[in-house]
Amino acid sequence: MESLENSAAAGTVIVAIDGPSGTGKSSTSKAVAAQLGLSYLDTGAQYRAITWWMVTNGIDLTDPGAIAAAAGKPEIVSGTDPAAPTITVDGTDVAGPIRTQEVTSKVSAVSAVPDVRTRITELQRSIALAAEKGIVVEGRDIGTTVLPDADLKIFLTASPEARAARRSGELKGADVNATREALIKRDAADSSRKTSPLAKAGDAVEVDTTELSLQQVIECVVTLVEEKRAGK
Numbered sequence: 001m002e003s004l005e006n007s008a009a010a011g012t013v014i015v016a017i018d019g020p021s022g023t024g025k026s027s028t029s030k031a032v033a034a035q036l037g038l039s040y041l042d043t044g045a046q047y048r049a050i051t052w053w054m055v056t057n058g059i060d061l062t063d064p065g066a067i068a069a070a071a072g073k074p075e076i077v078s079g080t081d082p083a084a085p086t087i088t089v090d091g092t093d094v095a096g097p098i099r100t101q102e103v104t105s106k107v108s109a110v111s112a113v114p115d116v117r118t119r120i121t122e123l124q125r126s127i128a129l130a131a132e133k134g135i136v137v138e139g140r141d142i143g144t145t146v147l148p149d150a151d152l153k154i155f156l157t158a159s160p161e162a163r164a165a166r167r168s169g170e171l172k173g174a175d176v177n178a179t180r181e182a183l184i185k186r187d188a189a190d191s192s193r194k195t196s197p198l199a200k201a202g203d204a205v206e207v208d209t210t211e212l213s214l215q216q217v218i219e220c221v222v223t224l225v226e227e228k229r230a231g232k
């Protein structure tokens with residue numbers, strides 16, 4: 001972690017954005033990174049990618065031991081250009097397949113396994129360290145565990161109703177109530193796991209996006225980053 005602090009001191013900026021599903025983490029992080037010339041990392045995509053590999057390879061996802069035994073097998077590579085982020089598993093582009101209902105419903109079981117988290121956390125830290133100008137990293141445990149020395153930590157929230165409406169807007173024809181129930185269930189699983197649960201870091205700035213437009217959230221975060229940079 002010392003080297004991450006050193007890189008930040010040399011003029012790069014590391015921003016951690018956490019929060020539950022549908023609060024605007026991905027859209028905000030991509031836009032902020034693009035606007036400020038920073039790299040961007042979607043850590044949820046990495047957990048989805050390892051889950052996709054396990055589903056595809058017939059791993060028993062009711063057995064944490066089987067998940068742990070397989071955790072080191074797939075090679076996950078994330079492209080960090082905010083204008084065109086990519087994700088591959090063993091060289092295959094999985095940007096589409098990781099967004100299926102099946103993967104979404106199984107990702108919390110896989111991401112709760114400590115061996116999976118250790119592997120993915122190491123990967124995330126090495127990507128953050130390699131980002132020359134700095135990076136915006138979004139997820140559930142970035143401010144608490146992955147990058148506890150981040151220059152700026154944001155925790156996004158929004159009402160379950162707003163989040164479900166946003167998500168069902170993306171999934172054409174999806175029922176808002178069913179989407180809301182699925183989101184609440186996934187948040188509960190992610191918040192209650194023992195290892196590195198979804199949580200706000202003590203020094204994170206909380207932004208409730210329920211009544212804000214995406215543009216307003218982006219402007220708010222850009223301002224916070226610029227203030228941090230000016231204070232360095």
Ligand SMILES: Nc1ncnc2c1ncn2[C@@H]1O[C@H](COP(=O)(O)OP(=O)(O)O)[C@@H](O)[C@H]1O
Nearest residue numbers: 021022023024025026027028166209212213214
């Ligand atoms: N403040 C906002 N107001 C309205 N829609 C939003 C807002 N923030 C994000 N969205 C939309 O909600 C959906 C989910 O946003 P996303 O960034 O993927 O959330 P997360 O990464 O937290 O799951 C996207 O379609 C996005 O365009």
Ligand SMILES: Nc1ccn([C@@H]2O[C@H](COP(=O)(O)OP(=O)(O)O)[C@@H](O)[C@H]2O)c(=O)n1
Nearest residue numbers: 021022043044045047107108111139140141
């Ligand atoms: N830092 C992170 C990011 C995601 N995750 C897991 O990955 C899942 C998918 O994350 P995501 O960000 O793609 O989810 P959405 O908010 O896009 O629906 C979460 O529900 C968590 O189980 C995690 O455990 N830790």
